[in-house]
Amino acid sequence: MKAKTKLWFTEDGRTVMGAGRAELLKTIDEERSLRKACQKLGISYKHAWLMLKKMNEALGEPAVVTVRGGKEQGTFLTDLGRKLLVEYDSNKKMINEAIEDETSWENVSFKLSARNKLPGRVLEVEKSGLVSKITIELEPSVLTSVVTEEAVEKLDIKPGDRIYAVIKSTEVMVAKAVSEKRQIKTESADSEE
Numbered sequence: 001m002k003a004k005t006k007l008w009f010t011e012d013g014r015t016v017m018g019a020g021r022a023e024l025l026k027t028i029d030e031e032r033s034l035r036k037a038c039q040k041l042g043i044s045y046k047h048a049w050l051m052l053k054k055m056n057e058a059l060g061e062p063a064v065v066t067v068r069g070g071k072e073q074g075t076f077l078t079d080l081g082r083k084l085l086v087e088y089d090s091n092k093k094m095i096n097e098a099i100e101d102e103t104s105w106e107n108v109s110f111k112l113s114a115r116n117k118l119p120g121r122v123l124e125v126e127k128s129g130l131v132s133k134i135t136i137e138l139e140p141s142v143l144t145s146v147v148t149e150e151a152v153e154k155l156d157i158k159p160g161d162r163i164y165a166v167i168k169s170t171e172v173m174v175a176k177a178v179s180e181k182r183q184i185k186t187e188s189a190d191s192e193e
Helices: 019-031 032-039 044-061 078-098 149-155
Strands: 010-013 014-019 064-067 074-077 116-128 131-138 141-148 161-165 172-176 185-186
Touching: 010 078, 014 044, 014 078, 019 044, 019 078, 032 044, 032 116, 032 161, 044 149, 064 161, 074 161, 078 116, 078 131, 078 172, 116 141, 116 149, 131 161, 149 185
Parallel strands: none
Antiparallel strands: 010 014, 064 074, 116 131, 116 161, 131 141, 161 172, 172 185
C-alpha cells in the first residue's frame, strides 16, 4: 500500500492551480501554443481556456498571455505563471518527500485514531512558499508533517517548541499548548478541489 496526496493552491477560497492546471502551464511553456498544448494533453481547447480563465480570475492577473501575429506569436507564461509553476513543483516535491519518509513507527506502541495527540518536540521547520515541513521528535521516533506556512506562523512554531502531533485518518496536524491549562490551538489545511 502507498500513500498518495494531491496539492492545489487557492486564493480567497477559489482554486488557483492543481495538478491539471500545472500540467497545462508546463505544456504551454513547452509548446508555446495553447492549441498544441491541448492536443498533446488530449483535452479540448475550450476546457483549457476555461481552466486558464478561472486561474486568472482567482489570481487577479494573467498566468499566460497570447501574442497574435508575427514571428513571435503564441501563448506564453507570464512571470507570475512561471513563479506559480516553480512554487507548485517545489511544494509538490517537498510533500512527496514527506510522504516517502521512511520514519519507522515499529517501536511506537500507539493505537492510532482521530483523537490521538502525540506530544513531541520540533526539531526543524522548513518553510517553502505556501507550505512548511515540520520535523517532530516523538520518542523514540521522528515524524514529518506538512502544514501551511500560515499555520506555522499562527502557532509560532519553531525548533525546540513542545507541540502535539494530532493524528487524523487523512492528515497529521500540529497543536501547541498556549497556556498552563494546556489549551490547544490547531491548524489544518482543509482540502478542496
